[in-house]
Amino acid sequence: MNKNLSFEAVIFDMDGVITKTALTHAAAWKKMFDEYLKKREKEHSEKFVEFTHEGDYLPYVDGKPRYKGVASFLESRGIDIPFGDPSDNPDKETVCGLGNRKNIAFNQVLEEEGAEVYPSTAALIDELKKAGIKLGVASSSKNCKPVLERVNLLDVFDARVDGVVSAELNLHGKPEPDIFTTACDMVKKTYSKSIVVEDAVSGVQAGVKGKFGLTIGIARENNVKELKEAGAHIVVEDLEEIGGIEGLNKVFKEFSK
Structure with missing residues (x-):
């Protein structure tokens, strides 16, 4: 490992x-x-109010485990349905059924359109790998493995803690730090000497709760303010702003004093 890195x-x-x-x-x-909301309008005479990105996705769903995201959004609308079981049919009116329905829609798009990587992130990952830095991926998504396989990055990571692993280990989802700390434990590194890179408010909160040496927020959603308020040490719109591994080392030293 590069001895000049902190x-x-x-x-x-x-x-x-x-x-x-x-x-x-x-x-x-x-x-x-x-x-689902249109169906409820017909069956329960509830006025249809569309699901929006800013008002619903970002505050209630983004970054959270699938069923937790469903439950969080439904609670915000005052909708109470049974939680059900992860094995529920997608047509079943339960939290798990709705979550499974969403997953089908996601996989259809993935199958049809594939997935792309952010070039700056891929370049940084390559640089870190060559320097001997341990790499982990921590995601709420149960689709993490197939997505990484699609973009040929699965074997790059020394640890993967995703929705599937979280369920097996009974980990708490973001904003709790479990998936990040578990990934760090897998690569046998201390949290204070490790970095978390996140784009969701709940993920930044998890990095802060886990007492990581540096938590970076990536504002893909014009949400610089929200990520800073969540506790991110630094917020960028793209990792290219960091300046590669040397820039990352400089930022780490600045905030982990």
Whole structure:
């Protein structure tokens, strides 16, 4: 490992940080919820109010485990339905059923359009790998593995903690730090010598709660203010602003004093 570097590991979120799939998720959530809300309008005479990106997706769903996102949004609308079971049919009116319905929509888009990576993130990952820095990916998504396979990055990471692993280990979702700390534990590095890179408010909150040496917020959603308020040490619109591994080291030293 490069002895000039002050940090030992970097844990990346996936959607919106490594891959351009955050908007794919957002579109799948909107499709599912709008269809469900229109159905409720017909069956319960509830006025249809569309699911919006700014008003609903970002505050209630973004970055959270799938079923937690469903429950959070429904609670915001005063809708009370059974939680159900993860094995529920997508047509079942439960939190899990709705979550499974959203997942079908996401996978259809992934199958048809594939996935892209952010060039600056891919370049930084490559630089970090060559320098011997341990790399982890921590995502709420149960689609993490297939997405990373699509963009040929699965084998780059020394640890992967996603929605599937979280369920197996019974981890708490963001804003709790479990997925980040578990990824860090897997690569046998201390939190204070590690970096979290996130684009969601709940993810930044998780990095801060985990007492990581540096938590970087990437403002893909014109949400610089929200990420700073969540506790991010530094907020950028793209990782190219960091200045590669040397820039990252400089920022880490500045904030981990």
